Amino acid sequence: MSHLPRRKLILHQHQRAPRAVVLVSDTFSDTDETLLSEHAIAPLNNIAAAWSEVSSTNVAAIRSSTARMGSYIANSYTQSVISTATPNVHITAKLYHYNHSAIQNSLIGRVSDESHYWQVKLVTTQIKLIERNGSITERAAAAASLSDAFYDTELTLDGNSIRGKVNGISVSYESALFNAVTQHGFELTIGSNSWALALAQVDSFLMETVP
Amino acid sequence: MKARILTPWSGSGKEDDPFRPRLADDHKLVRWKDVTAQPAANLQPDPNLFVVEVEATAEALAAIESDSQYLILWSE
Numbered sequence: 697m698s699h700l701p702r703r704k705l706i707l708h709q710h711q712r713a714p715r716a717v718v719l720v721s722d723t724f725s726d727t728d729e730t731l732l733s734e735h736a737i738a739p740l741n742n743i744a745a746a747w748s749e750v751s752s753t754n755v756a757a758i759r760s761s762t763a764r765m766g767s768y769i770a771n772s773y774t775q776s777v778i779s780t781a782t783p784n785v786h787i788t789a790k791l792y793h794y795n796h797s798a799i800q801n802s803l804i805g806r807v808s809d810e811s812h813y814w815q816v817k818l819v820t821t822q823i824k825l826i827e828r829n830g831s832i833t834e835r836a837a838a839a840a841s842l843s844d845a846f847y848d849t850e851l852t853l854d855g856n857s858i859r860g861k862v863n864g865i866s867v868s869y870e871s872a873l874f875n876a877v878t879q880h881g882f883e884l885t886i887g888s889n890s891w892a893l894a895l896a897q898v899d900s901f902l903m904e905t906v907p
Numbered sequence: 908m909k910a911r912i913l914t915p916w917s918g919s920g921k922e923d924d925p926f927r928p929r930l931a932d933d934h935k936l937v938r939w940k941d942v943t944a945q946p947a948a949n950l951q952p953d954p955n956l957f958v959v960e961v962e963a964t965a966e967a968l969a970a971i972e973s974d975s976q977y978l979i980l981w982s983e
Contacts, residue, residue: 825940829947831920834927836940869940 714907719743719780722901724763732756732763732776743780747881750775751810756884763882765896770888777807777881784854784906785880790846790899791862793818798887799895802826803851803860806874807881814874815883816851816860816867818842825860825867836860836867846899853880854906908968910982911942915955926950928959934971937962 721740732747735758749755752774755766765774783806791801802817815826818840825836840862850861856875859868880903886892914930926947931939943957958980963971971977 826925827947831947831950832922832925833920833947833950834925834931836938837927837931837936838938839936867938867940871944 716786716904716907717742718902718904719785720745720778720901720903722763723761724758724899724901725761726758728759729766730758731766732758737778743778745778745780747776747778750777750807750879750881754884754886759897762897762899763884763901764898765884765886765893768886768890768893770890771886773883773885775804775807775810775881775883777804777879778903780878780880780903782905783875783878785852785903786854786906787851787880787901787903789849789882789901791818791849791882792845792895792897793842793847793862794844794892794895795820795842796889796892798889798892800883800885801896801898802883802885803849803881804883805851805853805858805880806877807879808874808877812874813877814851814853814858816849816862818847818849818862823860823862823865823867825858825869827869827871827873829873835869835871838865838867840865844895851880852906908965908982909960909962910968910971911958911960911980912971913956913958913978913980915976916951916957920947920950928957930959930961930971930977933974933976934963935967937964 722737754772754774757766805814807813827833852859884896914928917929918926939959939961
């Protein structure tokens with residue numbers, strides 16, 4: 697009888713912590729001008745998924761091994777998503793940041809349509825966590841000093857916890873809104889400046905489960 | 908420093924004018940987040956008030972404290 701607690705302890709020591717599973721990893725290596733909707737996700741696609749556009753006034757296309765806005769159309773946007781089987785994901789990607797409101801790149805999660813989703817966005821000198829629920833509501837923000845460059849950007853959707861992080865600076869919010877929706881991706885937006893076209897870009901998109 | 912502060916909402920919920928705390932327009936904050944979680948469908952509420960948790964410098968908090976539009980509930 698006295699040995700039973702010891703055996704239980706040994707069993708606990710052999711239990712493994714849950715690990716994240718990579719759903720997709722896309723480095724956007726493809727022929728220039730390939731539409732993102734026709735691009736094969738690589739190097740990892742563990743859910744046989746493809747990119748699709750939720751809604752857009754522009755298109756996303758491959759250029760120089762990044763996903764970019766396809767052409768210059770003033771004040772246009774494109775939302776590209778991947779359907780998964782889970783609303784709980786951790787997304788990382790390199791988003792280009794430019795210190796001007798004419799260029800706004802973001803990660804979007806739990807996207808049910810073009811105006812309902814969570815978003816972590818780089819806007820001039822701020823990182824914003826935004827609820828798009830018909831209207832647009834900023835739920836959290838943090839000041840950031842960013843140069844014109846690619847930044848590792850994260851969006852984590854874990855139950856009611858919504859978290860964003862850019863360059864080590866985090867924002868967070870608690871909400872059950874959209875928590876059964878399983879499409880996630882990114883959004884590119886350009887304003888009325890044609891030079892913004894070259895800066896609306898995302899690279900190294902990785903989406904994994906939340907353990 | 909951290910604080911919880913009562914602020915009105917600002918904005919119309921549009922792309923170029925999102926709903927946001929007026930406090931963030933008027934004062935320099937390191938970070939803020941909505942801790943009231945008022946549903947977007949009810950914005951702006953009447954009375955137009957909600958609570959944000961902020962991180963800010965001592966100087967910024969002193970400026971907020973002297974601004975009659977805002978009420979600091981606690982700070983540490």
